[in-house]
Amino acid sequence: MRLIVLVGLLWAGTAQASDVPRYDPEGYCKEVASFSGEYSAMLDNSCLEMEQGAYDELKAGWGGYSGHAQSYCDEVARFGGKGSYNLLKSCIEMEEQAADNKKKFKF
Numbered sequence: 001m002r003l004i005v006l007v008g009l010l011w012a013g014t015a016q017a018s019d020v021p022r023y024d025p026e027g028y029c030k031e032v033a034s035f036s037g038e039y040s041a042m043l044d045n046s047c048l049e050m051e052q053g054a055y056d057e058l059k060a061g062w063g064g065y066s067g068h069a070q071s072y073c074d075e076v077a078r079f080g081g082k083g084s085y086n087l088l089k090s091c092i093e094m095e096e097q098a099a100d101n102k103k104k105f106k107f
Helices: 002-017 025-033 041-064 067-077 085-100
Strands: none
Touching (some): 041 085
């Protein structure tokens, strides 16, 4: 019975990792656009354009990113509550690049 539950949990985690996380880009951009206390439509629109572009790129390449980068960067991108696709994309790019260029200590 425990094996069945474990396999089910592993499968569920794998299924979730195959999809780009769902954030609230409109809510996130409203917060960014209102950061100074006054709302800026220009900042809101620019933010939404950046979020849309980042989401589109992530969606196209999501399956090619490591599971570690996906889950770690999802946590980073959710910092503050609403989530940011632009932050997720930047984090994944840096995490994947760092994994490909692992530094070694030399004596």
